[in-house]
Amino acid sequence: GENVEQHPSTLSVQEGDSAVIKCTYSDSASNYFPWYKQELGKRPQLIIDIRSNVGEKKDQRIAVTLNKTAKHFSLHITETQPEDSAVYFCAASIPGNQFYFGTGTSLTVIP
Amino acid sequence: GAGVSQSPSNKVTEKGKDVELRCDPISGHTALYWYRQSLGQGLEFLIYFQGNSAPDKSGLPSDRFSAERTGGSVSTLTIQRTQQEDSAVYLCASSPWTDGTQYFGPGTRLLVL
Numbered sequence: 001g002e003n004v005e006q007h008p009s010t011l012s013v014q015e016g017d018s019a020v021i022k023c024t025y026s027d028s029a030s031n032y033f034p035w036y037k038q039e040l041g042k043r044p045q046l047i048i049d050i051r052s053n054v055g056e057k058k059d060q061r062i063a064v065t066l067n068k069t070a071k072h073f074s075l076h077i078t079e080t081q082p083e084d085s086a087v088y089f090c091a092a093s094i095p096g097n098q099f100y101f102g103t104g105t106s107l108t109v110i111p
Numbered sequence: 112g113a114g115v116s117q118s119p120s121n122k123v124t125e126k127g128k129d130v131e132l133r134c135d136p137i138s139g140h141t142a143l144y145w146y147r148q149s150l151g152q153g154l155e156f157l158i159y160f161q162g163n164s165a166p167d168k169s170g171l172p173s174d175r176f177s178a179e180r181t182g183g184s185v186s187t188l189t190i191q192r193t194q195q196e197d198s199a200v201y202l203c204a205s206s207p208w209t210d211g212t213q214y215f216g217p218g219t220r221l222l223v224l
Contacts, residue, residue: 046214101156103153
């Protein structure tokens with residue numbers, strides 16, 4: 001089956017700096033890669049996703065890049081703000097199969 | 112429209128008792144997933160339903176755990192003879208198709224005393 005690894009497990013950045021979280025996957029059949037943000041005590045919420053037919057997608061301060069050859073994808077948050085502090089999960093999905101989640105990255109933005 | 116809902120929001124039970132957790136997916140979503148999340152941990156996959164296909168039960172941790180989905184909509188996760196290590200938040204998610212975006216419910220926080 002698929003195996004998704006996520007790094008780092010914790011990340012602290014100064015407000016205004018950029019944050020990058022990386023994930024790798026093992027199954028080349030995976031074709032959908034969402035990122036979820038989970039604030040303390042709340043449900044995971046989708047913040048951005050990318051499919052394997054594109055290499056990059058951007059939504060305001062958030063961007064995701066995908067390298068299918070290397071089987072890795074990354075989340076980039078620019079101009080970080082304290083409200084970006086949360087746990088972020090990446091995931092990979094194989095058509096007709098379940099989602100495989102990374103182990104999460106706890107991001108702290110220091111004011 | 113209405114999102115994914117789960118009930119109860121919190122459940123406290125005694126060790127050895129059975130519990131039932133309910134998930135109401137978004138109307139029209141064919142895929143439904145159950146996850147378990149222990150405090151400060153990631154999402155542990157439990158079971159996955161897709162339309163009328165046989166569910167993928169590969170994540171259920173023991174035979175004390177079972178789930179069903181009636182009429183392709185509401186799902187119930189049952190934990191028999193609960194143990195203290197079952198204490199966690201149980202999250203349900205639904206998706207319009209197999210590899211579509213998952214929308215999560217608020218979760219049921221289970222505490223086994």
